[in-house]
Amino acid sequence: MSSLTLHHFTTVNLHTIALQVASGECVALWGASGSGKSRLLRAIADLDPHHGEAWCGELQRSQLPAPAWRQRVGYLPAESHWWSPRVGDHFPATCDLDLTRLGLEQAALDWEIARISSGERQRLALLRMLAQRPEVLLLDEATANLDQENSARVEALIADYRSQQQAAVLWVSHDPQQRRRIAQRGLEIVANGLQEVTWS
Amino acid sequence: MELIRLGIGDLALASCLILGLALLSWRLRLGIESQLLINSSRTIVQLTLVGLVLKFLFDNANLLWVILLCLFMLGMAGYEVQARQQHRYRGGWGYGIGTLSMLLSSFTITLFALLILVGPQPWYAPQYSITLLGMLLGNTMSGIAIALNQLTQSVISQRGVIEAQLLLGRDWNEAISELRRQALRSGVIPIINAMAAAGIISLPGMMTGQILAGSPPLEAAKYQILIMLLIAAGTGFGAVAAVWLASQRLFDERQRLRLDRLT
Numbered sequence: 001m002s003s004l005t006l007h008h009f010t011t012v013n014l015h016t017i018a019l020q021v022a023s024g025e026c027v028a029l030w031g032a033s034g035s036g037k038s039r040l041l042r043a044i045a046d047l048d049p050h051h052g053e054a055w056c057g058e059l060q061r062s063q064l065p066a067p068a069w070r071q072r073v074g075y076l077p078a079e080s081h082w083w084s085p086r087v088g089d090h091f092p093a094t095c096d097l098d099l100t101r102l103g104l105e106q107a108a109l110d111w112e113i114a115r116i117s118s119g120e121r122q123r124l125a126l127l128r129m130l131a132q133r134p135e136v137l138l139l140d141e142a143t144a145n146l147d148q149e150n151s152a153r154v155e156a157l158i159a160d161y162r163s164q165q166q167a168a169v170l171w172v173s174h175d176p177q178q179r180r181r182i183a184q185r186g187l188e189i190v191a192n193g194l195q196e197v198t199w200s
Numbered sequence: 201m202e203l204i205r206l207g208i209g210d211l212a213l214a215s216c217l218i219l220g221l222a223l224l225s226w227r228l229r230l231g232i233e234s235q236l237l238i239n240s241s242r243t244i245v246q247l248t249l250v251g252l253v254l255k256f257l258f259d260n261a262n263l264l265w266v267i268l269l270c271l272f273m274l275g276m277a278g279y280e281v282q283a284r285q286q287h288r289y290r291g292g293w294g295y296g297i298g299t300l301s302m303l304l305s306s307f308t309i310t311l312f313a314l315l316i317l318v319g320p321q322p323w324y325a326p327q328y329s330i331t332l333l334g335m336l337l338g339n340t341m342s343g344i345a346i347a348l349n350q351l352t353q354s355v356i357s358q359r360g361v362i363e364a365q366l367l368l369g370r371d372w373n374e375a376i377s378e379l380r381r382q383a384l385r386s387g388v389i390p391i392i393n394a395m396a397a398a399g400i401i402s403l404p405g406m407m408t409g410q411i412l413a414g415s416p417p418l419e420a421a422k423y424q425i426l427i428m429l430l431i432a433a434g435t436g437f438g439a440v441a442a443v444w445l446a447s448q449r450l451f452d453e454r455q456r457l458r459l460d461r462l463t
Contacts, residue, residue, distance in 0.1 A: 046454050047363060066455040071369030081360035083378065090368075132368055 002057030002135040004044070004073070004168045009052030011036055011043045015192045016052075021136070023057070026162055026169040028179035031189025037172045038078065040189075041138040044170075045075035056136055074134030078141045080125030082113040087124060095131045102127065102153050118145045126154060130161060137161075139171040143178070155182055203413045215240070257326040266324045270307070270333055277302055277341040284345040287352040287462045289449060297445045298344055305438030306336040309430050317426065335406065335427055336434045339391060343435035344442045347387025351443055352462055354379045355450060362457050372451040380447050387439035391432050398428060 006019040013036030021027045031037055043050040046066055054061040056072045064072075084090060088109035091097075099106050102123040108116075116124070122145045129137075137158065143151040159182070162169050173179050179186055186197040218240050222233040257265055278299030288294040310333045314320065320328040355362065358379060365375035398404055399421075406427055410420035452458050 045367060047366065047456055049452070049456065049458075065371075067366070067369045067371045070367055075367050077360075077364075077367070079360065081364035083361045083365065128368070 002059075002072070002166075002168060003055075004136045004170065005055040006044065007053045007055075009040075009043065009050070009054070011039045011048070011050045013192060014040055014189070014194070017194050019187070019194060021168040021170050023168055024162060024166040026159075026171060026183045028183035028186040029170055029172045029189070030174060030179065030186065035189040037189060038140055041075055041077075041140055041170070041172065044138055045070055045073055047075075071132050072134055073136040073138065074129045074132060075138040076126055076129050076140060076142055078144060080121050080128075082121070085112055085114070087111045087113060087116070090124075090128050091131050097127050097131055099127065101157050103150055119147070119150060122146060123150065123154065126157075130157075133165070135165070135167055137167055137169045137171075139169065141172055141174070143173075151178070158182070211244075215244075254326065254330065257330065261322070261324075261326055263322075263324050266326050266329055269326075269330060273330075273334060273337055274299060274302060274307070277306075277337045280341055281345045281348065285349050285352065287349075287356060289446070290461055290463060293449055293461070294348075297442055297449070298341075298348065301344055301438045301442035301445065302337060302340055304441050305434045306333060306340050309434045309437075310336055313426070313430055332427075332430070336431060339431040340434045340438040343387040343391060343439050346390070347383045347439040347443050348446055350386045351379065351383035351446055354382060355447075355457070356459060356462070359457060359459060366455060366457065372455045372457075375457075376447050376450070380443050383443050384439055387443070388432075388436050391435045395428055395432060398424070404428070 003023045003025075004019070004021040006017065009017045009019070013034075029037055029040070039048065042048045043052075044054055046054075046061065046069055054073075056069070059069075059072070061069050082090060086109075091109065099108050104120065104123060104127075108120070108124065111120075113121075122142070126139075126142060139158070142158070143154050146154060155178070158169065158171075161167060169183075171179075171182055173182070180199055186199070187194045188197055189195075218236065222236050225231070225233040225236065253269065257269065278295050281298030281302075282288060282294050285294060289297065310329065313332055314323050314329055318328055318332075323329075355376070362375045362379075366372070394402075404424050404427075407420045407424035410423060411417055415423075449461060450458060
């Protein structure tokens with residue numbers, strides 16, 4: 001149960017922005033392609049050099065080792081990558097996840113990576129990240145390869161995780177209707193800055 | 201048995217073979233005749249020069265000259281490692297990593313061989329020191345070059361895989377360990393294969409040379425064994441050092457993968 005706070009954040013496209021996502025809140029993020037959405041998420045997860053400071057609750061990022069920060073602040077890139085032949089090798093040994101919630105069989109952990117579809121990969125990548133119990137979620141087009149039914153399952157799972165763990169969620173989504181479903185407010189990237197958008 | 205001395209005429213006749221091959225290449229339009237001629241001339245000039253340098257050194261066996269030549273050889277080997285990389289480290293790092301790991305492996309192993317195993321008088325006698333170091337450097341150089349090239353290439357193509365592991369909270373060491381192992385294996389496999397083939401498929405050059413010069417075959421074999429073992433150790437330790445330093449340089453203090461440090 002932590003909020004996400006950014007101060008004086010500067011990436012390639014964004015200049016000295018500030019941002020706060022409260023604990024248990026979901027904020028939608030969008031902008032033209034190339035406007036720097038993914039770069040912002042990468043910078044928050046501390047994958048690219050940039051300027052600025054971030055907090056996860058009371059914890060200041062620069063005071064934490066990078067792996068500890070990335071465990072707390074889970075970033076799900078648009079494309080998932082896998083390094084072991086078997087799905088289950090990418091999950092913690094003790095993992096009490098319910099795979100059926102995303103329309104997958106529990107036996108999916110024994111599947112071979114090479115034989116699963118892009119939609120299955122996307123859902124498994126989300127579960128792989130949630131298995132680390134992150135306090136903040138940074139989601140990049142988390143339902144891009146999914147049909148309507150599975151998109152709804154992902155949205156429901158994240159909503160439950162958010163309310164149960166009081167996690168802060170920053171979700172990049174191109175779909176205006178999805179944004180209204182999942183998020184309480186929105187941020188649009190306009191001219192190297194963030195513009196707050198509220199909906200009633 | 202005495203070494204049969206070669207005259208200039210013998211070498212000139214051997215050169216005629218190359219001229220003949222160049223002629224054939226020209227007639228068949230293979231396009232390799234100019235490279236063939238330039239590089240065989242390089243061989244002639246470089247080996248004659250090194251022969252002259254070694255003759256000078258043997259006549260003036262003093263430690264300073266030996267050290268200077270060794271450092272020159274190390275510098276050239278470092279340059280050669282760098283030249284064989286498809287993706288180089290920016291700044292002096294690529295040169296530094298290769299040279300430092302060869303310094304650590306080749307130089308210490310040569311010293312070990314000179315002081316403890318062979319024991320020439322004086323210990324830096326160029327007939328032993330320069331030749332041993334030369335053989336070690338030549339082989340560790342290619343092992344290190346292959347390992348480094350494999351490391352940087354695989355890191356570039358597997359960037360997503362490394363970052364996916366970092367994102368799950370693994371540290372840089374874990375995230376790159378598999379690629380590091382692969383790079384080390386590819387650097388060391390050529391010398392392992394050479395040890396398997398030695399004497400059965402190929403007669404190693406040094407042993408052939410000693411036998412030509414009149415050494416008893418068993419003595420030549422013993423020297424060749426020593427050299428093979430030293431080369432294998434030097435290549436292995438050198439590649440471990442180089443891959444370790446190089447993989448560390450790919451990450452910064454916040455454990456980010458920094459491909460911008462490569463060209």
